[in-house]
Each structure stands twice: as C-alpha cells, then as structure tokens.
Amino acid sequence: MSVLIDKNTKVLVQGLGKTGRFHTDKAIAYGTRTVGAVHPTRAGTTEVFEGDTDHSGVDGRSDTYRVEIPVFATVRDAVAETGADASVVYVPPPFAADAIMEAAESGVGLIICITEGVPVADMIRAKRYLEGKDARLIGPNCPGVITPKQCKIGIMPGYIHQPGRVGVVSRSGTLTYEAVHQLTQLGLGQTTAVGIGGDPVNGTNFVDVLRMFNDDPATEGVIMIGEIGGTAEEEAAEFVKAEMTKPVAGFIAGTTAPAGKRMGHAGAIVSGGKGTAAAKIEAMHDADIVVAPTPTDMGTAMLEALGR
Amino acid sequence: MKVHEYQAKQLMAKRGISVPAGRVVATVDEAVAAVRPLVEQSGNPVVVVKSQIHAGGRGKGRFKEHPDVAGVNVVLDGIDGGVEATEAKVRELAGTMLGSTLVTVQTGDEGRRVNRLYIEQGVDIRRELYVSVLLDRSVGRNIVMASTEGGMEIEKVAEETPEKILREVIDPAFGLTAFQAARLGLALGLDGDAARNFNGFVTALASAAMDWDTDLIEINPLVVTKSGEVMALDGKMAFDDNALFRHPDVQAMRDESEEDSAELEAKEAGLSYITLDGTIGCLVNGAGLAMATMDTIKHVGGEPANFLDVGGGADADQVARAFRIITGDPNVKGIFVNIFGGIMRCDTIATGIVEAVREVGLEVPLVVRLEGTNVELGKEIIRNSDMDVIAADDMKDGAAKIVELAR
Numbered sequence: 001m002s003v004l005i006d007k008n009t010k011v012l013v014q015g016l017g018k019t020g021r022f023h024t025d026k027a028i029a030y031g032t033r034t035v036g037a038v039h040p041t042r043a044g045t046t047e048v049f050e051g052d053t054d055h056s057g058v059d060g061r062s063d064t065y066r067v068e069i070p071v072f073a074t075v076r077d078a079v080a081e082t083g084a085d086a087s088v089v090y091v092p093p094p095f096a097a098d099a100i101m102e103a104a105e106s107g108v109g110l111i112i113c114i115t116e117g118v119p120v121a122d123m124i125r126a127k128r129y130l131e132g133k134d135a136r137l138i139g140p141n142c143p144g145v146i147t148p149k150q151c152k153i154g155i156m157p158g159y160i161h162q163p164g165r166v167g168v169v170s171r172s173g174t175l176t177y178e179a180v181h182q183l184t185q186l187g188l189g190q191t192t193a194v195g196i197g198g199d200p201v202n203g204t205n206f207v208d209v210l211r212m213f214n215d216d217p218a219t220e221g222v223i224m225i226g227e228i229g230g231t232a233e234e235e236a237a238e239f240v241k242a243e244m245t246k247p248v249a250g251f252i253a254g255t256t257a258p259a260g261k262r263m264g265h266a267g268a269i270v271s272g273g274k275g276t277a278a279a280k281i282e283a284m285h286d287a288d289i290v291v292a293p294t295p296t297d298m299g300t301a302m303l304e305a306l307g308r
Numbered sequence: 309m310k311v312h313e314y315q316a317k318q319l320m321a322k323r324g325i326s327v328p329a330g331r332v333v334a335t336v337d338e339a340v341a342a343v344r345p346l347v348e349q350s351g352n353p354v355v356v357v358k359s360q361i362h363a364g365g366r367g368k369g370r371f372k373e374h375p376d377v378a379g380v381n382v383v384l385d386g387i388d389g390g391v392e393a394t395e396a397k398v399r400e401l402a403g404t405m406l407g408s409t410l411v412t413v414q415t416g417d418e419g420r421r422v423n424r425l426y427i428e429q430g431v432d433i434r435r436e437l438y439v440s441v442l443l444d445r446s447v448g449r450n451i452v453m454a455s456t457e458g459g460m461e462i463e464k465v466a467e468e469t470p471e472k473i474l475r476e477v478i479d480p481a482f483g484l485t486a487f488q489a490a491r492l493g494l495a496l497g498l499d500g501d502a503a504r505n506f507n508g509f510v511t512a513l514a515s516a517a518m519d520w521d522t523d524l525i526e527i528n529p530l531v532v533t534k535s536g537e538v539m540a541l542d543g544k545m546a547f548d549d550n551a552l553f554r555h556p557d558v559q560a561m562r563d564e565s566e567e568d569s570a571e572l573e574a575k576e577a578g579l580s581y582i583t584l585d586g587t588i589g590c591l592v593n594g595a596g597l598a599m600a601t602m603d604t605i606k607h608v609g610g611e612p613a614n615f616l617d618v619g620g621g622a623d624a625d626q627v628a629r630a631f632r633i634i635t636g637d638p639n640v641k642g643i644f645v646n647i648f649g650g651i652m653r654c655d656t657i658a659t660g661i662v663e664a665v666r667e668v669g670l671e672v673p674l675v676v677r678l679e680g681t682n683v684e685l686g687k688e689i690i691r692n693s694d695m696d697v698i699a700a701d702d703m704k705d706g707a708a709k710i711v712e713l714a715r
Contacts, residue, residue: 019621023651093550119551120443121480121521127448128480143650155620157650157681172596173620174648177680178703181648198595201448227596230445253599256606257615260414264580264595264617266550267445272463277603294607295600296704 001218002147002192003167003209004110004138005086007058009151012084012108013037014075014099015115016047020090023114023155025049027088028067030152031058035082036070043073056159058149075099075106086110088144088153096140097122100203104135111203112153113139120266123201130203137203141265142195143173154195156180164189166302167213169206170225171198171232171267175253175295179223182299188306191219198265200229206236214244221247221306223298224289226280228254229268233280241287247305249290251298252277309547312360314426315561316525316543323516326509326539330428332360339402342427343395353386354430355394357401359410361420362566364544369412371405372419379410379422382430398427423565431539436529437496438462439510441478441517450478452514454492458529484514501536509538520558521551570614570633577629579618586611587641587714589634589672591627591661593618593652601646604703610711613640620651627660628667635668642714645676646703647686654678654686662693670695673713677706 011034013024028034028049037047050066072078075087087108091099096115103111118140130137138145144154148161160177162184170176176195183190194209196202206224213219222244226233233252240248255277257263259270270276284291290308292301311319314332321327329349331342339357346355359366359379366379381401386394402425411419436458444451454474457465466473474495476488489507498506509530517525526544533539552559564572574581580595584602588610592598595617602612614637618630634643647657657678665674677700678686690697698713700706 094553117550119521119554120523120548121518121551124443124449124518125480155651160680170596172594172600174592174594174597174650175600176596177648177650178597178600181679200443200445225596227599232445235446251600253596253603255603256612257599257602258584261582261615263582263599263615266548268595268599273467294604294704294707295597296604296702 001216002150003212003216004145004192004194005147005151005153007150009033009086010035010082010084011153012075012078012082012087013090014087014103015090015092016042017090017092023090025051026158027152028065029054029057030158031061032151032153034067034069035084036072036078038075038078039071040073042071045071047071054158057152075102075108079106079108084108086112086153089113089115091115093117093119097126100126100137101129104130104133109135111135111137112144113137114142114144114154116141118199120201123199127201127203138194139197139202141199142197143176145192145194147192148190156193160184161193162189165191165218165220167191167216167219167222168193169209169213169222170195171227172225172253175225175251178295179225179298183302186299186303188299188302191216198227198267200267205232207239210236210239210244214246219246221249221302223302224248224250225298226250226252227265227268228252228257228263228270228277229275231275234283237283237287237289240289247308249292249298249301249305250284251292251295251301252280309549309552309562310362310566311545311558311561312362312424312563313358313543314360316545317540319520319545320516320540320543323512325512325516326505326537327543328429328431328539328541330426332424332426333402334424336399336402336406339425339427340395340399343398344391346427346429347386347391347394350429352430352432353391353394355383355386355398356428356430357381357383357398357405358426358428359405359422360424360426361410361415361422362563363412363414363420365412365414366410369410372409372411374404374408377404379412420566431531431541432534433531434534435532437532438528439513439530440524440526440528441514441522442524444477447477449480450517452476452478452484452492452510454496456496458531462528478514480518483518484511498532502532502538505536505538520555521548522546523548570636574633577626579616579626579630581633582615583637584612584614586613587639588710589613589637589640589643591616591618591630591634591643591645593620593622593647597646597648601644601703601707604707605644605711608704608708608711610707610714613637622652622656624656624660624663627657628664631661631664632668640672642673642675642710644706644710645674646706647678647680649678649680649682653682654680655682655689658686658689662689662695665695673698673710675700675706675710675713677703
C-alpha cells in the first residue's frame with residue numbers, strides 16, 4: 001500500500017521544456033506509467049523517450065526502454081484520450097498556476113507542481129479555483145511524490161528509495177533525500193515520500209498528508225520535515241496529538257536563521273515573531289514527536305519513535 | 309524586493325490612495341527648494357524631513373555622526389517664523405542627515421547611509437490608525453489587518469492586546485467587499501466623511517496589493533485629519549520577487565545601494581545567498597539542506613558565515629562563482645561544502661570547486677561532504693586534484709571537522 005500514487009497511476013506531463021523533458025525521461029526510466037504530454041504547439045506529434053532502464057525502479061522490466069508519448073494541445077483532450085489520473089507540472093513560473101487550473105478543470109485528480117518561483121498572487125487565485133473541485137494539488141516548488149518501485153512523479157533521485165514502512169512528508173527537497181537515504185540505509189524504507197513544497201501558499205499541507213499516512217495500513221510511522229516560516233508544523237503537531245495513531249519523528253530546519261531574512265524558499269522566513277523553529281519544535285515535543293537534533297539524526301529519530 | 313517610502317507613496321498616489329504631498333531630494337539645496345512649494349500647496353507651515361532607507365524604526369533612530377538627531381524630524385519653525393525659518397531649519401537638518409549613518413532597531417549596529425530625504429507636508433492629525441495587507445498563510449489568502457493602535461509596533465499590539473487587531477480575509481475572486489470595508493471602518497470607530505474616505509482608501513489598498521503582487525503593504529500610521537481626510541502618513545511596501553517580471557515600473561525602483569553586494573552578485577549568478585555573522589562558509593544544494601547545514605554548524609559549536617543554496621540545477625561555473633563569493637568574505641575561516649546530489653551530480657560540484665580553487669586559491673581549511681548521484685566520481689575528481697581537502701562521512705561529521713579546523 002501507499003498514498004496518492006501507485007503502479008496504476010497514469011501520469012500526464014504539462015510542460016516539455018528542457019527540465020520537463022529531462023525529468024520525464026528519468027521517470028519513464030524508473031517505470032512510471034507516463035501516458036501523455038500537453039504542449040500548445042506540438043499537439044499531434046509524439047515524444048520519444050528511450051534509454052537504459054533504471055533498475056532501482058519498477059521491477060520486472062527489460063534492460064532498455066523506448067516509449068512514444070502522444071502530445072495534446074489541451075489537458076482536456078489528453079485526459080479524454082489517455083484516462084490520465086495525475087499530472088505533473090513543469091510549466092515555467094508565469095504560466096504554472098494556469099496549468100494547475102487547467103488540469104483541475106479537466107478532471108485530473110492529482111496535480112503535482114514542481115515549478116519553482118510561481119508568484120504568490122497566482123497561487124492564491126489557483127487555490128481559490130481548486131475549491132470545490134475534485135482535485136488535489138501538491139506543491140508548487142516541490143520535488144514531487146514517489147512510491148518506491150511503483151511510481152515516481154517529480155525530480156527526486158529514484159535510486160535512494162526503497163519500499164518499506166515509513167511515510168515521508170517534507171517542505172524541503174534535499175532534506176527529503178537526506179531522510180529517505182537514512183531510512184533506506186537503516187532498512188526501514190518508505191511507503192510514499194511526499195514533498196509539499198517550500199512556498200507560502202501550497203496545495204497540500206502536512207495535516208493532509210499525515211491523515212493519509214494515518215489511514216494507510218502499510219505505513220507504520222511518519223517522518224515530517226519542516227522549516228521556519230508559517231504555522232503549518234504547529235498545526236501538524238496539533239493533528240498528531242489529537243488524531244494520529246502512529247509514531248511520528250521530525251526535523252525543523254532554520255533554528256539559526258535570523259529573523260526577516262528569506263532562507264532561499266519563498267516560505268522560509270521568520271517575520272513578526274512568527275514561524276520560529278523554536279515554536280515548531282516545542283509544538284512537536286508537546287505532541288510526542290521525536291525531533292532529530294540535526295538532519296543526520298533523522299533516521300535514528302524515526303527508529304526511536306517506532307520503538308516506543 | 310523593498311522600495312523606499314517615497315516610492316511606495318508615488319505608487320499609492322497612482323492608485324488614488326491618499327498620501328500627503330512630498331518631494332524626494334538628494335542634496336541640501338534640493339531640500340531647501342522643496343519647502344516653499346510644499347507649504348504653499350498644503351497651506352500648512354509644518355514640514356517633515358524623513359530619511360529614506362530600507363529599514364523601519366527611523367523616527368526613533370539616531371545618526372552615528374550626530375547622536376542627538378533623529379531619522380525623522382518635524383519642522384515647526386514655520387508656525388511663528390514663516391517659510392524662511394522653515395527653509396533655514398531644513399537646510400541645517402539636510403546638511404546633518406544627508407550622507408550620515410542612521411542606526412535603527414532594524415539596521416543593526418552598522419546602520420545605513422542616508423542618501424535621500426523625503427520632504428513632506430505637515431498634516432493636522434486627529435487620529436492615528438494602522439492598516440496593512442499581507443498574506444495569511446493559514447488560509448492561503450491576503451488579509452486586511454487594521455487596528456486603532458496606529459504608530460505603535462504592530463507585533464507588540466498583537467501580542468499584548470490581540471483583541472485590538474481586526475482582520476478581514478480577501479476572497480481573490482471578489483476582492484475586499486464593500487461590507488468588509490464598512491465593517492472595518494465601524495470597528496475603528498470612524499463615521500461621516502472619515503468613514504467614507506476610509507472605505508475608499510482600504511478598498512484601493514486591497515486591490516493594489518493583488519495587482520502589484522505585494523508581499524506587504526503597511527500603513528503605520530494611517531491618519532485621520534481634522535477635516536476628515538484619511539491619509540497614509542508612512543508607507544511600506546515589499547514585492548514578491550517572483551512576480552517582478554510583470555512590474556517593470558516597480559523593478560525600476562530597485563535601489564541596489566540598500567542591498568548587500570555579495571547577495572546581489574549571488575542573485576546575478578542565479579544563487580540564493582545571505583550574509584551572516586559567523587566564520588564558517590557554507591556551500592549547499594537546496595534551501596532546506598542549506599538551513600539545516602547552518603543549524604548543524606551551530607549545533608557543534610560554530611557559527612555560519614552565510615546561507616548559500618546553489619539550487620538543483622547548478623553547473624560547474626555557478627558552483628565556482630558560489631565558491632568565489634564565499635572566499636571573498638574576509639570573516640570566513642573555513643569552508644564546508646555539503647551536497648546531497650539528486651539531480652545535481654556530485655561530479656559537477658567537484659569540478660566547480662576544483663576550478664574555483666585553481667583560480668582563487670585556498671587559504672582556509674575546506675571540508676567536503678558528498679552524497680548521492682555520482683558520488684564516487686565526485687570524490688575521485690577531488691582526490692585527483694591535489695587540493696588540501698578533508699572528506700566527511702556525513703553532515704554532522706563534516707560540520708564538526710570544519711568547526712575544529714577553523715578554530
């Protein structure tokens with residue numbers, strides 16, 4: 001079992017620029033069922049992806065792959081033809097929010113937006129647009145979602161993952177890799193790893209993903225990786241305290257970040273005395289979450305939480 | 309991106325948001341020349357001389373060179389002495405303030421050099437209020453925040469008397485509605501002309517925030533004048549950097565002299581860099597990992613000299629530029645490279661570092677921790693380079709090693 005995506009997930013790609021094409025190729029090499037792409041001027045053509053199979057991905061495939069992906073002018077056409085149930089957005093920042101709204105309007109149930117640098121006002125509008133629609137947005141500015149050996153949607157390196165017992169949810173890309181790597185080395189593995197993104201307005205928050213992991217029978221524990229800015233971690237801690245039946249470990253980045261300085265991510269800023277690492281860590285301790293003192297200790301913190 | 313008060317007020321005036329008349333000046337003569345037309349236009353003998361820097365707390369701030377002079381000065385000399393007396397006082401003030409270093413609670417001890425002054429008309433204040441438009445992350449929408457406690461530090465008000473903070477969430481599909489504006493005015497105790505003027509003011513402010521992609525518009529104080537006018541006495545605006553591409557007029561207002569030169573250089577190279585006070589330079593991929601690296605350095609007893617995220621798709625040249633920015637900081641006593649290669653390959657990082665060291669030399673200890681994609685290749689490149697590099701097993705190990713070596 002897993003959350004959000006599995007081997008049956010049919011993925012549509014929005015945005016086939018250099019980045020989109022590169023990562024689509026990696027996903028296909030991993031074994032992700034990629035069924036179509038959307039591009040305004042290349043409709044009617046096919047995109048060919050070929051190369052050596054990534055054997056850390058889906059099992060039982062031949063050593064090489066060659067697939068032809070049909071390109072459609074609109075998401076609506078693509079969904080009608082392919083039955084895609086998820087889409088990944090690599091569209092450049094000025095157009096990303098529109099791509100998200102188009103996917104939602106066309107009946108795509110899961111939209112994963114990788115694009116970094118989407119204007120906040122665009123996301124405010126897109127989030128409003130999604131209200132009442134049967135679509136879940138992950139991101140933007142996130143590494144994506146992976147269920148090891150089943151489906152990889154996004155830019156994370158597939159080979160560090162291993163099927164296992166722990167759900168991973170994180171606001172940061174490379175810190176997710178760090179946690180995943182440690183979980184793999186400790187033999188715990190992952191059910192699904194979800195990057196929710198480092199922007200101030202995003203589609204899915206910690207609580208949403210924690211709830212999914214809580215309901216997923218295969219997930220035995222969860223590691224949540226947060227950072228300074230906003231109050232999403234505090235809300236997550238409250239949820240853990242009130243409803244979570246599984247052990248949770250965590251880490252918060254930015255203990256030493258000075259107030260008023262944006263730490264790379266648009267959402268990572270302590271302002272007006274809000275969003276400090278100390279407040280988040282305190283809330284997590286209060287919810288019996290095992291908080292790793294440094295990122296190197298994330299795996300062992302999970303082990304400790306599982307052993308309680 | 310931040311702009312100066314005078315720029316924020318220019319932008320507001322364009323949208324019909326009421327601001328006092330004022331002129332920005334860069335010399336003493338310009339300052340003096342600004343007085344007469346302002347006084348004649350407003351009919352008020354009082355003018356205000358305001359330092360223009362990208363930091364708050366100017367009114368309580370003091371100049372390093374002139375500890376008895378504040379960053380903002382109200383000139384009352386004209387009430388009895390006429391416009392000549394005002395001009396004389398403005399001449400004296402401008403001569404003192406321009407080119408001097410203003411220290412406020414937000415500038416740090418080093419302060420900021422004042423290159424421009426804003427000469428503004430005096431206003432007959434009846435009440436001072438507070439209003440701002442900013443993102444409420446928990447609902448994913450902008451809100452209007454207002455308070456009767458104008459002129460105070462709003463964080464303090466929120467902490468001590470939270471009931472005095474009013475909030476209205478703006479639905480992006482409809483903007484601030486008329487009933488929301490009216491509700492705010494009522495709660496602020498406004499009536500008559502003042503209430504009508506406030507409605508217009510706050511509605512324009514809310515729509516400007518969305519149209520201009522501001523992170524923050526803060527009016528503190530918002531004043532109600534004796535004649536019932538509603539005006540922005542101070543104005544602070546910060547813009548979403550990711551949306552500047554659609555606001556060339558705002559972009560043109562950028563004042564690079566207010567920004568850290570290393571941070572500017574990094575931005576040009578497509579890197580995310582922030583100068584800090586410590587001695588350990590950090591070069592990391594990913595914002596979260598970069599923050600966590602700083603935290604780990606501190607955890608083992610050191611102090612980071614910077615935050616530096618080379619991003620996910622950096623090439624060898626960008627890595628080399630990042631390295632040069634770090635070595636350009638005289639406070640750096642050691643460098644820690646911490647990479648978890650995902651899409652970013654370890655051999656790319658290694659090549660960039662070797663290139664930079666060859667070019668600028670290496671006068672401080674360097675600890676490198678590589679993990680992830682092409683890690684063996686990366687380690688080999690560093691081994692073969694004959695550089696004096698210490699390898700680390702993991703992040704904590706690397707941080708401990710560099711902190712020890714930099715002592």
